[in-house]
Amino acid sequence: MSVTAAKGFDAAAVEAGLKASGGLDLALVVNRGPKQAGAAVFTSNRAKANPIIWSQQVIKDGIVSAIVLNSGGANCFTGVEGFHVTHATAEGVAAALNVSASDVLVCSTGLIGEPLPLELVLSGVKAAAETLGDLGVAASEAIMTTDSKPKRSVRTGEGYTIGGMAKGAGMLAPGLATMLVVITTDADLTALDLDTALRTATNLSFDRLDSDGCMSTNDQVTLLASGAAGVTPTPHEFTALLIEVCLDLAEQLQGDAEGASHDIRIEVVNAATEDDAVEVGRSVARNNLFKAAVFGNDPNWGRVLAAIGTTDAVFDPYNVDVSMNGVRVCHAGAPDRPRTEVDLSPRAVHVLIDLNVGTATATILTNDLTHDYVHENSAYSS
């Protein structure tokens, strides 16, 4: 399952002692080949953690032998020692697997500004390398931080498989959401093909998940191909299946967002451009007043229009329709059906915004703003 569903991949997960709470905290995923193609996208936050700086160099030649991931520390803003820890981690993996350190990606997640103990990481790497096998499920557990459950997805194409794992529960915002994702496939594709497919898929999935508007320093989504299935799907076919996996994982991230009580799908239709639709959806997704209203089961469409009004999208505020869970509460910028007809008690909430100016559409996934969100993000550091 997970990253070991596709042929050619082994994984391992160990307790390296990095997480104060104990439990699995270090995962290793190895591409046994015959090919070792890889692609990755990274946080667009300009404050990048050490593993991001390292991995951006590793991915340049499109060759990835292994990826090592730890929870229990983000290794971000950890001083000059921090980059050394990342580099030494890759060297440790390279030594244990007899590969080149320049083909080893590193991902870290946890608290910013806390040093990551190198000795614990290195002994964890060694232990992981000795237990490699069909351990995708354990690997998906080792990367959890405040996640309440692991996230995994597998899809099967014509003679090949795509499988992935993800972690992330807070700081979920675009470019990317705050998360680590590793996806593997046994299809035979070049690094360039993988890169194109991955950018398309993340643009339509993780980049449209905006749980709390906060962007992480450590996001990384990696796609590895072993070629072990001996099949080369068309780019279109492969990308479509990859999008399914990414959307499945994105929805699992949304469903496990810290403290959320509603999963909100904001669908913007009849926009002038797709960019406009994304901007409008994201503006509503980031409006704390709207998000608090949904928590209170209050279909406050005035807050939706007020949020749309802050965008640069093409629209006429007096020609916008808003529906919530199937009830059109606002038509042409004026009250329509009574808001009492809207039932917001289910966890799933659908907000449909019709801009009435074009044909473009986009959907943004977000969550409500709850007491539990405030509690989880104020009571402990994360």
Added chain:
Amino acid sequence: MSVTAAKGFDAAAVEAGLKASGGLDLALVVNRGPKQAGAAVFTSNRAKANPIIWSQQVIKDGIVSAIVLNSGGANCFTGVEGFHVTHATAEGVAAALNVSASDVLVCSTGLIGEPLPLELVLSGVKAAAETLGDLGVAASEAIMTTDSKPKRSVRTGEGYTIGGMAKGAGMLAPGLATMLVVITTDADLTALDLDTALRTATNLSFDRLDSDGCMSTNDQVTLLASGAAGVTPTPHEFTALLIEVCLDLAEQLQGDAEGASHDIRIEVVNAATEDDAVEVGRSVARNNLFKAAVFGNDPNWGRVLAAIGTTDAVFDPYNVDVSMNGVRVCHAGAPDRPRTEVDLSPRAVHVLIDLNVGTATATILTNDLTHDYVHENSAYSS
């Protein structure tokens, strides 16, 4: 006091029956002259309420005889009837005072999408016109919505006075914060002078208040001059005093923000440009994770750096210093003093961000993200 501190102004406040909770809900401020110069700035939200659309036309000639303000309804997205209600309100004031409706500003505040009952407004206007006097204090109470207390400020210059009132407790975000403000002066200044001074002052005060990142549809800040003092201060002198009044009112708005338990002053120094400093400060002010951490008295500087990283400002993430309440917890993008040394228990929190690239500076005022904020904005519509 308040808007009647300056010579040449009368005010009134009545119970028009607009607020479900009862109490004063309609205020009238009249400029008795001899001059009737006025300037105003409006919300930059493209979804504008009817009174904004009306007032933007009225202010064009720089002549304002009176301003009428109601709580109990924003008159925003209220259909074709809504604009008529605003227009008829101005006509009602004009008839009662024997002035031109085109010299009457209108402001409304309350729930979006609910019709404002015209008959109640008109009878309130009539009653207010009959009780005009030195009632600036009552007027400041009539414009309150979720405010826990009225906001007033008065400053005295060389032979003239500036006094003002403000309302606003939620939806406090830039361009402008969500609020209504009326400021009067008996200085003798042209509408053009007033406009220049007002734009400078709001840019440095209300525009830098960002309590919750949510921008209102009804914001308006109005400055009226009667010339009754017979004094014409220099633009520099007048603007400096006006800034004092605006900052005083802005800090009162911050101090009364819905549900807040901390007033956070984010001071960005040594930025390349003032725009950069504002962008960095605003990004931190809008970061829910940082705001929740302050609520929990957690000096989580990693969230500050993660927020800065999402901006386009000139900075090097590994050359930024962050201090919280006087303790430098981050130096050059690495941990400095232990976070345990920071005391965030006082309501006032000072975050100092040193970008180390230039000489520009800006301060943004915000609040923390609390259980009470979520409660107040989920339990009732507003």
